Amino acid sequence: MTLKIIVKGKAQGITLVAKNPINFLGAVDKKTGKVRDEKHDLFGKSLAEKILVFPFGVGSSVGAYTIYSLKSNKCAPQAMVCLKADLTTASGCALANIPLVVASKDEYNSIRDGKKILLDAENGKIL
């Protein structure tokens, strides 16, 4: 399995799979890591410590600061897996030093919610 590495690193955790794209600035509470957008399929769930799997980020580029704040407030995901690399998520993960990879459609669809995985974003592997 090969992945495109956007931000290097390794992380182990439970997957949290979102159906909808994420607007970090509007939809995520930077103090708790909880999704506060009622229309989002992850509404009420916390991103903290998870391996966050979502299609891509949307909305203001300032959302990158939200990702950084999540990390400072110790409620950030351990790593992220996307289907498409948007610059907001890429910048935010880079600032916060959160491993980020882009997966192909098949790889992405094979990831199940709530499973414990090891994301190796040094060598581009999910174990």
Add this chain to the structure above:
Amino acid sequence: MNLTKDEEAALKGEQGEILALAYRVLVAIGEATNADRLLPVEWAHLSGINYNTIGDAGEEFLARLSKDAKFKIKTTVNPMGFDFDTVSKYDLDDEFIKKQKSIKNSYEKMGAIPSFSCIPYEIFDLPKSGTHVSFAESNAVIYANSISKLKTNKEGAFSALASALTGKSPFSDLRKDETRDPNLTIRMTVDKKDELVFGLLGYYAGKVAGSSVSISGVKVPDKRSCKSLCAGMGTSGTCGMFTFGDAKGETVDFDKKEMQTIHDELNTADSGDIITLGSPQLGLDEISDLGGMLKGKNFKKRCMVFCPRAIQEQARKFGYAKEIERAGGELLYDCCICLTPLIDKKDVDGVITNSVKWCHYK
């Protein structure tokens, strides 16, 4: 991406956490935009200065970063929310002022030139033709690529900040000559060719064009029409440069009907309570013209005029500022109409403006 030994070491943190962070940002954006390497840039122009745009998270990040970080190359900055000399005249929240002050201090501490302007191409000496720069303000990106003969991508706040810290940028998109070649021509068939028409043309072009577009059917317009074109284009899409003439590929017409459609989309009121001039900020020639037009006349409505501090100082020296203020206008600097807290939507129904860009953001 292929990094040099030095870049690789910096990314690993061997030159400190700040450079590691900056290189992480460049590599992440480079990977996301299929760059194969980084290249040197000589000048970074940063966005993300106004507290209204970056909020508490941005303010806190910059305060922390500025404890140790220093910009490596010439770095200029976009407008803030207001200017500190006149802010006491406006009824503004103390918290906003405090946070804006902190952001200003952080950037200055890192070595930014306190330009607080969205028209760096008009107030600074330009590097030689073909030089790579890293601009994050969309109108300045398009002006730099199209008129000033510089090369920049449409950078974001973070890639430009990382460029300021490292002097590097990913080699992708508009930094490559093949991407700079337009693959679409917009043929201008509207007879009237003033600043507003060019602003609307730009807004249309931004919607239909890819990375680069050609405009035919016009002579190269004057500086202010170019500015208007750049601002309109930067607002509506991702296009980062234009040329004049016919390009290979498809041609579409910008006719009266198309112009009216854009006009009606942006123009949502018959009149306005206040007049705002700027966005982009006005240059000295625009201020001088305004001063000339006002001779013996007064504004019938409140009028706010936005320009860079450097231009304001010249406007004072030449007497234009006095004329504008005599007529009842307010000359504001270090800030611009986009996202300024000085105008509250609660108090104002409609605005009369020369800015296609602000019509989009208001």
